[in-house]
Amino acid sequence: MKSLLLTIVLISFSFLSPMGVTAQESEKVWNGHKCAVVLTYDDALNVHLDNVVPALDAADINGTFYVPCNALPLIERMDEWREIARNGHELGNHTIFHPCDGSLAGREWVSADQDLSTYSFFRLMEEIRVGNAMLKAIDGKEHRTFAYTCGDKSVEDSSFVEAISKWFPAARDVMFRIEHQDEVNPMEVGSFFVMNNTGEELIAQVEKARMEGGLLVFLFHGVGGEHALNVSLEAHNKLVEYLQTNKEYIWVAPLVEVADYF
Incomplete structure (x- = not known):
């Protein structure tokens, strides 16, 4: 009888994690969700205020906006940027002048300054x-978090990643990868570079992250125009609608909040 009782107890504990959490619950590793998604927007564009923020606010979703401090839409519409930060969106550091390494191939567009x-x-x-x-x-x-301009992480032939790690809890890279909590490097968080993708293609990336139980960071520039690296407003909003509909499974938050979590 004692042997039977012991067997029942051991079987019961086999369905629990070491912390007493069921296997189903242990899959929800991202703040009680199966995966995490971060929407990031680079370069402080007018379309971010005019197109993106209204869509995010309507869905009760907050994003991260990487802001070069010399951007005219920031200077000319500063009160609006202050308001979106007050409403929960993150203003991330994207340097002052957005310098990129002009010595690399395909970087002829980089100005000397x-x-x-x-x-x-x-x-x-x-x-x-x-x-x-x-x-x-x-x-x-x-x-706040940081985003490497053009993905460049070296200056004077030396990496500056470690040097800025004392100022930021995380930094967004431009290399694509779905991050996992036991592997993520907070100072080089991978991202999916969005350009001319359909809404279905963006949603498919989220589904992949959901299946893997990972973190997916989207990197947007233009949304409905204003930048050569653009995605249609329709595609963007289809993604936002999908994220809103699936909030039970997908944690959507600014990168600073996700970084603090992991």
Whole structure:
């Protein structure tokens, strides 16, 4: 009888995790959800305020907007950026002048004044540090994430990733990968680069992340225009609608919140 009782107890515990969580619950590793999605938007465009924010707000979803501090839509519409930050959207650091390495192939469009290959390490660090101060003056916050401009992570032939890790809980990369909690490097979070994708294609990426139980970060520029790297407003909004409908399974939050979680 004792042997039978012991067997029943052991079988019962086999269905529990070490913390007493059922197998089904243990799959919900992202703040009680099966996967996480972060919507990020680069370069502080007018369409972000005019097209993106209304769609996100209507779906009760918050995103991350990576803001170069010299962007005219930021300077000319600062009160609106301050308002969206107040409403839960993240204003992320994207430097002041958005420098990119002009020495790389296909980078002929980089101006001499914004050529990262001519920057000193000190100059870039100051630009990022002052960018944080400028964003704090807008949203009153000290805690935010960073996005590498053009995905460049080196200056004067040295990586600056470790140097900025003391200022940010996470930084978004441009290399695509679905992240998993036991593998993610917070300072090089992968992302899906969106350009001319259909709504169905974007949703398919989310479904993949959901099946894998991972984190998917979308990288948008233009949404309905204003940038050569563009996606239609229809495709964007179809994704947003899908995320809203599936909130039970998909955690959608700004990168700063997800980074604090993992």
